[in-house]
Amino acid sequence: MQQPTPDKKEPLLQVQFQVSLADFYAFNQHVTAGLIKKSKKKVTTFGILEVVMAIVFMVTNLVTKDQNAFFMILSVSMLAMGLFSIFFYPLFFERQMAKAVKKNYQQNDYFKEPVQLTFYRDAVSERSCVGEGSLQYSEIKDAYWLGENLILSLSETGGYILPGDQIERATLEQVKSLIDGHIKK
Numbered sequence: 001m002q003q004p005t006p007d008k009k010e011p012l013l014q015v016q017f018q019v020s021l022a023d024f025y026a027f028n029q030h031v032t033a034g035l036i037k038k039s040k041k042k043v044t045t046f047g048i049l050e051v052v053m054a055i056v057f058m059v060t061n062l063v064t065k066d067q068n069a070f071f072m073i074l075s076v077s078m079l080a081m082g083l084f085s086i087f088f089y090p091l092f093f094e095r096q097m098a099k100a101v102k103k104n105y106q107q108n109d110y111f112k113e114p115v116q117l118t119f120y121r122d123a124v125s126e127r128s129c130v131g132e133g134s135l136q137y138s139e140i141k142d143a144y145w146l147g148e149n150l151i152l153s154l155s156e157t158g159g160y161i162l163p164g165d166q167i168e169r170a171t172l173e174q175v176k177s178l179i180d181g182h183i184k185k
Helices: 021-063 069-107 169-182
Strands: 013-017 115-119 123-128 131-136 142-146 149-153 159-162
Touching (some): 021 142, 021 149, 021 159, 115 159
Antiparallel strands (some): 115 123
């Protein structure tokens, strides 16, 4: 005997969760990793170029008869800017990103209350403190694991973070399987 197929309005799965600051930060690190790497490479390259030019200017200024204080100050300034460019990302960027993510998290009402996702045959509905809405499965670009969390990607930098510490692994596996069944890869 065949099981009756669920009605389109009958929920297949339902999850409720509240995204923590740590999970939100990890997600932000993940989605910006490529951009950070590319930007770091560019800043480092320009920094090295500035250091080399500064050294050339310094040496040229020192070996000429008419040493010019202006060119020496310019060379030292260029050397300082180059070194700052080389070391800026490793020393300051991570801290600045953490501050920006924390501020965004604290100012966004969405993170203050639990979110409920209900999965139907043809769509996913969301209920949160900011309202209710739904989306078709075709709007979900990917479902992937980020540590213990399941990410339902809606764009390159946005999506749902389903925390593994709040939702059973078996339920997350069901959600992933359901999404994977609807995604055209």
